[in-house]
Amino acid sequence: MMELRALRYFVAVAEELHFGRAAERLRIVQPAVSQQVARLERELGTRLFDRTSRTVRLTESGRRVLAAARETLAAAEHVRAVVHEPSDLVRIGTAAGLTARLERGIDALRELNPGFDLVLVDLPVIERVHALRRGELDLALVRGPVSAPGVRVLPVWSEPLHAVVSARHPVAERGSVTVAELADHVLRAPSDPPLHEAVTAALGSTGTRFGRPVGTAQDTIVEVGSDPGSWALMPATEVAAIGSTRVRSLPLLPPITITGNILTPDDDIPRQCTHAITAAFEDA
Incomplete structure (x- = not known):
């Protein structure tokens, strides 16, 4: 019988693409992670990862299983929440690099x-939207344009996108940079759909060369930091939160910004509630 534990371990490896980091995240030893993933592969009768001594990648089957595993785990969390959640529980979907904004918003x-209980849920943006539509989240913070049935989008803040380059890149020591000065280098576009759409729209007519999409913010920093021939566009706060010494975060001239949105269920939320939510998370 398939266990939720095996699905949790599989999802952790799929998101980290590294068994060791997944074990650290789960706070267990690596052999236990490998054992559970191998067991899941035997039960499903398919390989979920292509492994080498240096890399771990999802197979096509693994990508399909990942989506189903996330839905299953979300459903299990929902069952637990129904049993235990107090009536004043607020569940907020979050993303990397939003710590300061979350702290201000929650304080407001x-x-x-003062008495509400809080649960923060870190999910990929598409999963955040799905969870909101299923009633598993009350609010979600998302950067970039979002449109989905049953979801209300409240534009709340704007933040600059910075050019992220390797510390060995020719422009790394500059105080700012133009897109034209990066034209000979490959842009690693974000894989998050709203952020990807915002970046491609902003750079549509600049002749930018797009490379393969990047993954998480941490992976983007590592990959760009090791490749002086590439660059990325990321929210400045997200780069600062990671704090890597292998990359430089450069303001763009002219600036490129991205809109931050609060997503809520598209139901009859009173106007005063909408105003309070917007005011809580807007720029300080």
Whole structure:
């Protein structure tokens, strides 16, 4: 019988693409992760990862199983929440690099209702939207344009995108950079759909050369940091939160910004509630 534990371990490896990092994240030993993933592969009768001594990549079957595993785990969490959640629980979908904004927003909401309980849920943007539509989240923070049935999009803040380059890149010591000065280098576009759409729209007529999409923010930093021939566009706060010494984060001239949105269920939320939510998470 398939266990939720095996699915959790599989999802951790799929997101980290590294068994050791997945074990650290799960706070267990690596052999236990490998054992559970191998067991899941035997039960499903298919390989979920292509492994070499240096890399771990999802197979096509692995990508399909990942989507189903996330849905299954989300459903299990929902069951637990139904049993245990207090009536004033607020569940917020988050993303990397939003710590300061979350702290300000939560403090503002607590001034209105000091007694509410809080759960922060870190999910990929598509999963955040799905969870909101299924009633598993009350709010979600998302960068970039989003449109989905049953979801209300509240534009709340704007933040600059910076050019992220290797510390060995020719422009690394500059105070700022133009897109034209990066034209000979490959842009690693974000894989998050809203952020990808915002970046491609901003750079549509600049002749930018797009390379293969990147993964998580951490993976982007590592990959760009090791390749002086590439660059990335990332929210400045996200780069600062990671704090890598292998890359440089350069403001763009002219600036390119991205809109930050609060997503809520598209139901009859009172106007005063919408205003309170917007005010809580807007720029300080």
